[in-house]
Amino acid sequence: MNNVFVYIETEGTQVAEVSQELLTKGRKLADQLGVELHAVVAGTGIKGKVEDQILPYGVDKLFAFDGEGLFPYTSAPHTDILVNLFKEEQPQICLMGATVIGRDLGPRVSSSLTSGLTADCTQLEIGDFDDIKTKKHYDNLLYQIRPAFGGNIVATIVNPEHRPQMATVRSGVMQKAIYEGKAKNEVVYPEVSKYVSPEAFVVKVLDHHVEAAKHNLKGSPIVVAGGYGMGSKEGFDMLFELAKVLHGEVGASRAAVDAGFCDSDRQIGQTGVTVHPKVYIACGISGQIQHIAGMQDSKIIISVNSDPDAPINKIADYVIVGTVEEVVPKLIKYYKQNSK
Numbered sequence: 001m002n003n004v005f006v007y008i009e010t011e012g013t014q015v016a017e018v019s020q021e022l023l024t025k026g027r028k029l030a031d032q033l034g035v036e037l038h039a040v041v042a043g044t045g046i047k048g049k050v051e052d053q054i055l056p057y058g059v060d061k062l063f064a065f066d067g068e069g070l071f072p073y074t075s076a077p078h079t080d081i082l083v084n085l086f087k088e089e090q091p092q093i094c095l096m097g098a099t100v101i102g103r104d105l106g107p108r109v110s111s112s113l114t115s116g117l118t119a120d121c122t123q124l125e126i127g128d129f130d131d132i133k134t135k136k137h138y139d140n141l142l143y144q145i146r147p148a149f150g151g152n153i154v155a156t157i158v159n160p161e162h163r164p165q166m167a168t169v170r171s172g173v174m175q176k177a178i179y180e181g182k183a184k185n186e187v188v189y190p191e192v193s194k195y196v197s198p199e200a201f202v203v204k205v206l207d208h209h210v211e212a213a214k215h216n217l218k219g220s221p222i223v224v225a226g227g228y229g230m231g232s233k234e235g236f237d238m239l240f241e242l243a244k245v246l247h248g249e250v251g252a253s254r255a256a257v258d259a260g261f262c263d264s265d266r267q268i269g270q271t272g273v274t275v276h277p278k279v280y281i282a283c284g285i286s287g288q289i290q291h292i293a294g295m296q297d298s299k300i301i302i303s304v305n306s307d308p309d310a311p312i313n314k315i316a317d318y319v320i321v322g323t324v325e326e327v328v329p330k331l332i333k334y335y336k337q338n339s340k
Contacts, residue, residue: 003061003089004030005164007082007096007105008041008054011210012071015041015053018097018171025124025174026095027058027183032126033140036060037183038091042081044071051187058179060186067192069201072208073101076200079108084195086113091164093142095124098168110166116159117166118144120270122173122293129158136160142167147270147293154289172218172274172294215249217266222248223277225268225295228255229284229305230324236261238328239283245335251275253291269294284324287312304328 006026009016023039030037037058041050042065054062065081082105086094094109096102098120110117123145129138141158142165148155159165217223224243226236236250243250252262254269268275269291280298285291287303287310295301296315303316304327313319320327 002092002163003036003038004033004093005086005089005091005095006037006039007094007102008039008050009097009099009101010041010043010046010050010071013043013046013049015050016097016099016171017176018099018169020053020057020176021171021174022095022097022169023054023057023059024176024179025169026093027179029093029124029126029142030058030060031181033092035092038063038089040082040085041065042067042070042078044068046071047189055183055185055187056178057176058181058183060184062185062187064187064189065192065195066189067196069204070192072205074201074203074205075104075108076203077196078105079112080196080200081192082109083112085190086164094164094166096166096168098170102168106166106168113162113164115162115164115166116157117168118146118157118159119168121146121167121169122154122270124167124169129160131160141165147289170274172276175276214265217249217251217268217273218275220249220275221278222246222281223251223268223275223279223295223298224248224281224283225251225253225285226256226262226283226324227253227285227291228259228261229286230256230261231284233261235284235324238324238332242281242328242332242335245332245339246279248277248279251295253285253288255286282312282316283328285312286310287315 004026006022008019038061039059040063047066125143138160144157144167226239251268257267270293274294279300281302283304301316302318303312304320306323
C-alpha cells in the first residue's frame with residue numbers, strides 16, 4: 001500500500017526507454033519514502049519476454065497483464081487495468097512517459113480516480129508542504145517540477161490530498177541506470193478479465209505501423225545544434241557537415257524549426273527532445289529557458305554566438321564570440337585536418 005508505481009510502455013515485447021528511465025527515478029523516490037517500487041505492464045504475448053527489461057531497475061513487484069487485445073495500445077483496456085489495480089493497491093505516486101500513449105492514458109486514469117496529473121515534468125523530488133490557506137502541514141509530497149507560462153518560469157506543483165500523485169515525464173529527461181541495491185523482483189500475472197470489462201475491447205486496431213527513427217539524437221555523444229541565428233536552411237548545411245566530421249548529430253532550437261531551417265524531429269528543448277551528450281555545440285542559439293531545459297545536463301557546452309551577452313553563454317563551458325558564418329567553417333576545416 002502507498003508504494004510508487006511506474007507504468008511500463010512497450011512496443012511488442014520491447015520496453016520503452018522512457019519507462020526504464022522512470023523506473024530509475026521511481027526507485028530513488030521509493031527509497032526516499034521508505035516504500036516499494038512497483039511496475040505495471042500490459043500487452044499481448046509478453047510473459048517471459050519483458051521481465052528482464054524491467055526488474056533490473058530495482059522493481060520490487062511487477063504486475064504483468066498478458067492477454068489478447070492489450071497490444072497494440074487502445075485507451076479503454078489499459079485505463080481499466082490501471083484504475084482497478086490502483087483502487088486495490090492505493091499507490092501514492094504513479095509515473096508514466098509523456099509519450100503519445102502516456103498523454104492519452106494519464107488524464108483518463110487521473111480523471112477516473114479524481115486525482116491530479118502534472119504533464120511534462122523536468123524534475124521530480126520529495127519534500128514537505130505548508131498550506132497557507134488551511135494551515136495544514138504535509139510531509140513527503142511529490143514535487144512535480146516543470147516549466148510554465150511558455151517556459152518563462154519554473155513551477156513546482158504539489159497534490160496534497162488526492163492519490164495517486166501522477167506525473168508524466170518526457171523521454172531523455174531522466175537517466176536510466178541498473179539498480180545496484182537489492183529489490184524483491186516479484187512478478188505476478190493477474191487475470192485480465194478481472195480488471196478489464198468486455199466493452200473495453202470494442203475498439204480494435206486494424207493496422208499498426210512503427211517507423212524507425214531517422215537519427216540517434218538522444219544517444220549521440222556529440223550534438224551540434226543550431227538556432228535562428230543560422231539564418232537559413234542552407235546555413236544548417238554547415239552544421240550537418242560539422243556533425244559528420246565529428247561523428248555527431250544535428251539538433252535545433254524551436255525558433256530554427258519554426259522558421260523551417262530544420263526538421264521538427266531534431267528539435268531540442270522543453271517541447272522537443274532532451275539530450276545528455278558529452279559535447280554540445282550551440283551555434284547561433286540565444287539560450288531561452290525552453291531550449292536550455294533540453295540540453296543543460298550536457299557535460300561540455302560550447303557556444304558559438306555573435307552576442308557575448310547571449311543567455312546560452314552563462315551556462316557554456318567555452319564561448320566563441322563570432323558569427324557562425326565565420327566560426328563554423330573554421331571548425332570544419334580544423335577537424336578535417338586533425339581527425340583520423
